[in-house]
Amino acid sequence: MRNSFIRTIRWKFIFIFVLSASLSVAAAFVFYQLCKLLAKIDTFRPPINWLIGKTGSIPVLVVGGAILFLLLFFVLSSKMIRYLGEIMRGLQEIAKGNLTHEIAAKSNDELGLLAETINGMTKQLKKSIEEERNAERSKNELITGVSHDLRTPLTSILGYLELIENDRYKDEVELRYYSNIAFEKAKRLKKLIDDLFEYTSIHDKGPMLEMKKININGLLKQLAEEFVPILAKAGMSYRINADEETLYVHADGSHLMRAYENIISNAVRYGREGKYVDIRIGKSGGEAVIEVANFGEPIPARDLPHIFDRFYRAEKSRSSQSGGSGLGLAITKSILELNGGKITVRSSREQTVFETRFPLIPAADADRA
CATH class of the missing domain: 3.30.565.10 (Histidine kinase-like ATPase, C-terminal domain)
Structure with a gap:
C-alpha cells in the first residue's frame, strides 16, 4: 500500500509536534542544569539570581521552551510547507493554461498522492482538449471535403440542365447526350450523399450490429x-x-x-x-x-x-x-x-x-x- 497509515500527513505533524516538544523539554532541562552550574560562579551569579528573583525559574523555562518549540516546529515542518507551496504554484501554473506543467511527487503521503492526482488530471484534461480539437478539425475537414465533392457534380448537373433549359442543343441526339451526362452526375451525387450518411452514421451513432x-x-x-x-x-x-x-x-x-x-x-x-x-x-x-x-x-x-x-x-x-x-x-x-x-x-x-x-x-x- 503506497500510503501507509503511519506515513500520512496527520502522523507526520504529530511526530514533528512530539519531536519539537521533546527537544524543547530536553533543551529546557539542559538550560536549567547549566544555570545551576553558572550560579556557582561569582561572575554569573548576580544576573541569574536577579532574573530568577524577578520572574521565577519556571516562567523563564516555560517561555524559553515555548519559543524554542515554535522555532523547532517551524524548522522541522518547513519541508512539508515548502512542498505544499510547490503544489499551489503548480496549480496556479496549470490554471493559467500550461497543461504541460508537472508537479513532482516528492513524498509518500497525501501531498505526494495529491501531486500525482493533479498530474493525472492535467494529462487527461490535455488529452480531452486535444481530442476535442482533433474532432473539430476533423469536422471542418469533413465539411470542406463534402463541399468540394458535392459542388463538382452539382456544377456539372446545373451546367448541362442550363443548356437544355435554354434550348442550346442542336438536335435530340445532343439533348439526350446532355441529359445522360446530367443523369450520371446525379447518380454520382446520390452515391456520395449515401456514402456520407453511412460514414457519419457509423462514426457518430454506430450501427446496430447483429x-x-x-x-x-x-x-x-x-x-x-x-x-x-x-x-x-x-x-x-x-x-x-x-x-x-x-x-x-x-x-x-x-x-x-x-x-x-x-x-x-x-x-x-x-x-x-x-x-x-x-x-x-x-x-x-x-x-x-x-x-x-x-x-x-x-x-x-x-x-x-x-x-x-x-x-x-x-x-x-x-x-x-x-x-x-x-x-x-x-x-x-x-x-x-x-x-x-x-x-x-x-x-x-x-x-x-x-x-x-x-x-x-x-x-x-x-x-x-
Missing part, C-alpha cells in the same frame, strides 16, 4: 457470384482460393457484405488491366485471413498510408473519373473494426492486396453455435 456466427467462405463465394455481371462488364472474372476447412467468425453479416462489396468494387475499378480479382481465404494464428487482390496499376507508396482516410483518393484524376466518392474504404475500415476485424493494404507492380483479419471462432464452438 453479431452472429458467419461462414466467411460461404459469404465471400456468394458475394463473388453477385459480382459476375459487373466483372463481365469490365472484362474481368474472379478466382477464389480457399482452404478446404470452413472458417467461422463472429460478426454482423450484412455489414460484412457491405465492407467486402467496397473492397471488391475497388478491385474492379482499379484492376481492369489485370483481368482478374483474386479472393484468398485462409487462417493464421487463430485468425481468418481474407485477401482481395487485383493486378492493375500499383498504388503509389506515398498514398498507401492514407488509403483509408476519408475523401483521400490515390491518383485523384483517375479516381474522379471512375466515380469514387472517396469514402468507400473509410467506411470499410470502420465497419471491419466495429466487427472486431482489421484491414491493411500492400501494393507492388505485381498486385495490390487488401488483407482483412478476423478472430476465428474455435472449431468446437463453431459446431455448438
Whole structure:
C-alpha cells in the first residue's frame, strides 16, 4: 500500500509536534542544569539570581521552551510547507493554461498522492482538449471535403440542365447526350450523399450490429457470384482460393457484405488491366485471413498510408473519373473494426492486396453455435 497509515500527513505533524516538544523539554532541562552550574560562579551569579528573583525559574523555562518549540516546529515542518507551496504554484501554473506543467511527487503521503492526482488530471484534461480539437478539425475537414465533392457534380448537373433549359442543343441526339451526362452526375451525387450518411452514421451513432456466427467462405463465394455481371462488364472474372476447412467468425453479416462489396468494387475499378480479382481465404494464428487482390496499376507508396482516410483518393484524376466518392474504404475500415476485424493494404507492380483479419471462432464452438 503506497500510503501507509503511519506515513500520512496527520502522523507526520504529530511526530514533528512530539519531536519539537521533546527537544524543547530536553533543551529546557539542559538550560536549567547549566544555570545551576553558572550560579556557582561569582561572575554569573548576580544576573541569574536577579532574573530568577524577578520572574521565577519556571516562567523563564516555560517561555524559553515555548519559543524554542515554535522555532523547532517551524524548522522541522518547513519541508512539508515548502512542498505544499510547490503544489499551489503548480496549480496556479496549470490554471493559467500550461497543461504541460508537472508537479513532482516528492513524498509518500497525501501531498505526494495529491501531486500525482493533479498530474493525472492535467494529462487527461490535455488529452480531452486535444481530442476535442482533433474532432473539430476533423469536422471542418469533413465539411470542406463534402463541399468540394458535392459542388463538382452539382456544377456539372446545373451546367448541362442550363443548356437544355435554354434550348442550346442542336438536335435530340445532343439533348439526350446532355441529359445522360446530367443523369450520371446525379447518380454520382446520390452515391456520395449515401456514402456520407453511412460514414457519419457509423462514426457518430454506430450501427446496430447483429453479431452472429458467419461462414466467411460461404459469404465471400456468394458475394463473388453477385459480382459476375459487373466483372463481365469490365472484362474481368474472379478466382477464389480457399482452404478446404470452413472458417467461422463472429460478426454482423450484412455489414460484412457491405465492407467486402467496397473492397471488391475497388478491385474492379482499379484492376481492369489485370483481368482478374483474386479472393484468398485462409487462417493464421487463430485468425481468418481474407485477401482481395487485383493486378492493375500499383498504388503509389506515398498514398498507401492514407488509403483509408476519408475523401483521400490515390491518383485523384483517375479516381474522379471512375466515380469514387472517396469514402468507400473509410467506411470499410470502420465497419471491419466495429466487427472486431482489421484491414491493411500492400501494393507492388505485381498486385495490390487488401488483407482483412478476423478472430476465428474455435472449431468446437463453431459446431455448438
